[in-house]
Amino acid sequence: MKIIQHFVDGKKFLGDSKRVGKVFNPATGEQSAEVKLASIKDVNEAVSKASKAFVSWSNKPPLQRARVMFKFKELIEKNSDELTKIIVSEHGKVYEDAKGSLTRGLEVVEFACGIPQLLKGEFTENVGSSVDSWSVRQPLGVCAGITPFNFPAMVPMWMFPIAIACGNTFVLKPSEKDPSCSIRLAELLKEAGLPDGVFNVVNGDKEAVDALINNKEVVAMSFVGSTPIAKYIYENCAKNEKRVQALGGAKNHCVVMPDCDLDQAVNGLMGAAYGSAGERCMAQSVAVAVGGIGDRLVSSLAKKVESLKIGPGMDKESEMGPLVTKEHLEKVKNYVDVGVKEGANLIVDGRNFKIQGYENGYYIGGCLFDNVKKNMRIYKEEIFGPVLSVVRAKDFNEALELVNSHEFGNGVSIFTRDGDSGRTFSSSAKIGMVGINIPIPVPMAFHSFGGWKRSLFGDQHMHGPEGVRFYTKLKTITSRWPSGLRSDPEFVMPTMK
Numbered sequence: 001m002k003i004i005q006h007f008v009d010g011k012k013f014l015g016d017s018k019r020v021g022k023v024f025n026p027a028t029g030e031q032s033a034e035v036k037l038a039s040i041k042d043v044n045e046a047v048s049k050a051s052k053a054f055v056s057w058s059n060k061p062p063l064q065r066a067r068v069m070f071k072f073k074e075l076i077e078k079n080s081d082e083l084t085k086i087i088v089s090e091h092g093k094v095y096e097d098a099k100g101s102l103t104r105g106l107e108v109v110e111f112a113c114g115i116p117q118l119l120k121g122e123f124t125e126n127v128g129s130s131v132d133s134w135s136v137r138q139p140l141g142v143c144a145g146i147t148p149f150n151f152p153a154m155v156p157m158w159m160f161p162i163a164i165a166c167g168n169t170f171v172l173k174p175s176e177k178d179p180s181c182s183i184r185l186a187e188l189l190k191e192a193g194l195p196d197g198v199f200n201v202v203n204g205d206k207e208a209v210d211a212l213i214n215n216k217e218v219v220a221m222s223f224v225g226s227t228p229i230a231k232y233i234y235e236n237c238a239k240n241e242k243r244v245q246a247l248g249g250a251k252n253h254c255v256v257m258p259d260c261d262l263d264q265a266v267n268g269l270m271g272a273a274y275g276s277a278g279e280r281c282m283a284q285s286v287a288v289a290v291g292g293i294g295d296r297l298v299s300s301l302a303k304k305v306e307s308l309k310i311g312p313g314m315d316k317e318s319e320m321g322p323l324v325t326k327e328h329l330e331k332v333k334n335y336v337d338v339g340v341k342e343g344a345n346l347i348v349d350g351r352n353f354k355i356q357g358y359e360n361g362y363y364i365g366g367c368l369f370d371n372v373k374k375n376m377r378i379y380k381e382e383i384f385g386p387v388l389s390v391v392r393a394k395d396f397n398e399a400l401e402l403v404n405s406h407e408f409g410n411g412v413s414i415f416t417r418d419g420d421s422g423r424t425f426s427s428s429a430k431i432g433m434v435g436i437n438i439p440i441p442v443p444m445a446f447h448s449f450g451g452w453k454r455s456l457f458g459d460q461h462m463h464g465p466e467g468v469r470f471y472t473k474l475k476t477i478t479s480r481w482p483s484g485l486r487s488d489p490e491f492v493m494p495t496m497k
Contacts, residue, residue, distance in 0.1 A: 010196030
């Protein structure tokens with residue numbers, strides 16, 4: 001059986017722990033590897049190596065750090081097919097979707113290549129007589145990232161390229177369900193010229209997470225995952241005096257107005273709800289049908305959901321692949337059962353989907369509910385599967401109230417031809433990322449990604465300008481070079497004259 005190790009101090013690292021986890025191919029249900037699960041000692045070893053590497057790496061000129069990122073970018077492009085196939089083999093998403101997610105991660109690397117410009121400070125000459133003042137941004141130290149299974153390339157690359165380019169060192173704890181991509185990225189970074197110890201990968205479970213939280217040399221933590229774990233990370237990192245950004249769960253709504261281009265809305269919803277088998281934090285899992293458009297919307301959606309091409313991720317005909325694990329498949333099926341019991345109308349039932357030759361794979365067909373109410377669990381909770389719920393709203397104001405009253409505030413979209421509706425909605429929605437006739441409003445790398453309410457714990461979003469601010473600390477210097485004449489001491493608050 002293949003053993004997936006850690007990557008510490010520029011090389012594969014077996015570690016002290018004897019514990020292992022199982023890695024499966026979701027398309028077949030067969031075990032493909034065992035992954036080492038780090039002990040506290042293993043994690044502390046990785047942090048120690050990162051701490052030692054910080055001394056020299058943080059003193060490298062930003063231009064030298066950027067050149068490593070440029071080389072890393074080139075190597076990702078060169079090895080794109082290999083990385084994409086790794087994602088497909090352990091996560092299950094279809095090839096083109098996996099490739100697209102890798103590209104979105106690559107865009108953050110491209111953004112990090114501009115770090116010399118991004119780290120330029122501010123300078124004011126003569127804030128007072130012969131006194132100058134300026135601010136600079138300096139690296140923090142050892143940073144850590146804990147990332148989910150659904151984007152084994154993209155989400156880690158939201159974090160470590162910017163952290164490293166800013167002069168920090170990094171310890172990544174990827175999901176133990178699909179760990180191979182992170183190891184390959186670490187190898188490519190070394191090939192790009194990154195010094196040993198600057199980027200490290202430790203595989204593991206809660207023991208590894210807690211070890212990172214409790215290690216005093218880790219000064220900043222980035223996390224993407226469910227809301228309960230995000231809250232746990234946020235609270236415990238704060239207790240350990242760490243800077244923290246923790247992105248939690250989502251229940252993204254798509255408001256469909258009566259005046260919209262219905263075909264555009266339906267096609268957008270299909271990709272947003274069923275792409276990556278709904279295993280996206282930006283998946284549109286609720287369609288809010290406003291006014292009289294509900295019946296036409298549900299009818300159009302049902303036909304397309306029933307005709308979804310579901311199969312292995314490497315099959316070019318597949319539009320949707322399997323779920324990531326057997327346990328997650330059962331969890332999603334259970335949510336569909338709950339929705340039926342709660343009285344929602346199950347228009348399309350994908351629970352019994354089977355594919356010949358892949359009977360042991362973790363497949364479910366697309367599911368579509370109508371007449372879902374806001375007190376139902378399938379409306380309130382994040383399902384993280386290919387389940388779309390249609391909620392009826394009598395008018396724009398009721399739809400907006402639905403969006404704003406939900407505990408999550410990650411992403412939202414509206415489909416409309418009316419500029420006033422679009423502008424009012426984007427201004428009034430209490431959501432971190434808003435799309436107008438855009439089904440998945442994920443910001444580009446030179447903007448920043450993050451939600452509101454219980455979708456984000458912490459003050460700063462990920463990547464883009466917010467990422468640079470998160471991975472640096474501000475220092476302001478005020479300077480005067482006096483003449484040979486000494487002045488008398490002053491015992492009042494200094495003011496500039």
